[in-house]
Amino acid sequence: MRKNVIAGNWKMNKLLGEAVDFVESTKNKIASAEKVEAVVCAPFPYLPTLVEKAKGTDLAIAAQNMHFEESGAFTGEVSPAMLKDLGVSYVVLGHSERREMFAETDETVNKKTHAAFKHGLIPIICVGETLEQREANETMSIVENQVKAALAGLTEEQVNQTIVAYEPIWAIGTGKTATSEQANEVCTHIRKVIAAEVSSTAADAVRIQYGGSVKPANVDELLSQSDIDGALVGGASLEAESFLQLVEAGAK
Numbered sequence: 111m112r113k114n115v116i117a118g119n120w121k122m123n124k125l126l127g128e129a130v131d132f133v134e135s136t137k138n139k140i141a142s143a144e145k146v147e148a149v150v151c152a153p154f155p156y157l158p159t160l161v162e163k164a165k166g167t168d169l170a171i172a173a174q175n176m177h178f179e180e181s182g183a184f185t186g187e188v189s190p191a192m193l194k195d196l197g198v199s200y201v202v203l204g205h206s207e208r209r210e211m212f213a214e215t216d217e218t219v220n221k222k223t224h225a226a227f228k229h230g231l232i233p234i235i236c237v238g239e240t241l242e243q244r245e246a247n248e249t250m251s252i253v254e255n256q257v258k259a260a261l262a263g264l265t266e267e268q269v270n271q272t273i274v275a276y277e278p279i280w281a282i283g284t285g286k287t288a289t290s291e292q293a294n295e296v297c298t299h300i301r302k303v304i305a306a307e308v309s310s311t312a313a314d315a316v317r318i319q320y321g322g323s324v325k326p327a328n329v330d331e332l333l334s335q336s337d338i339d340g341a342l343v344g345g346a347s348l349e350a351e352s353f354l355q356l357v358e359a360g361a362k
């Protein structure tokens with residue numbers, strides 16, 4: 111039985127005081143980590159403070175990106191070793207906003223995935239199609255290629271620990287959620303791709319989140335689908351109450 115992962119991706123939102131208030135008001139209300147993994151993906155400058163505040167609780171702190179290199183002349187970048195050193199446990203890789211606006215490619219996502227495992231970070235790898243690609247019936251092939259590229263060269267054990275987030279780009283921040291059937295269909299396909307590329311054990315173990323306008327009102331239905339193991343949530347994760355409701359749904 112796979113455990114749901116509910117991850118709130120704050121993107122470039124909140125000031126430090128707001129971030130701290132959020133963690134202070136949620137950290138002791140998180141449903142047990144035995145039932146659900148609750149994760150907050152915060153902006154880089156807040157990570158040390160939030161990791162400290164969340165210590166000893168069931169709330170995990172994640173980064174929203176990182177470089178694949180260990181160290182060096184990469185002005186403005188943050189390395190996997192730095193994140194690990196801070197006590198960060200997960201890292202979002204290949205979010206569509208990074209692919210679209212910051213030249214993230216399948217190749218860099220793959221390098222970052224390897225780097226994450228090298229440093230003991232769990233990658234949350236985002237994949238998903240644009241509206242044009244969906245309308246051209248390319249969803250499955252686009253997502254399949256992204257998944258294959260991201261996971262290339264990983265061991266079965268690493269794939270077992272990986273989290274894939276299926277986020278149709280047309281559903282992000284638009285209020286348009288994919289229907290639970292549409293979302294599940296793609297998540298099922300991702301699992302089949304992993305079964306063929308890696309093993310059926312890895313396909314059974316990998317967690318696949320859905321992301322795109324998830325909110326307390328639609329999360330139950332999405333999580334009831336056979337191949338959806340959690341959610342990567344933007345807008346609805348910014349308010350503590352709404353985030354806690356999503357985590358509660360993930361623990362059911």
Ligand SMILES: O=C[C@H](O)COP(=O)(O)O
Nearest residue numbers: 119282283322323344345
């Ligand atoms: O990382 C989160 C996703 O981009 C979804 O964002 P959203 O829930 O605001 O649509």
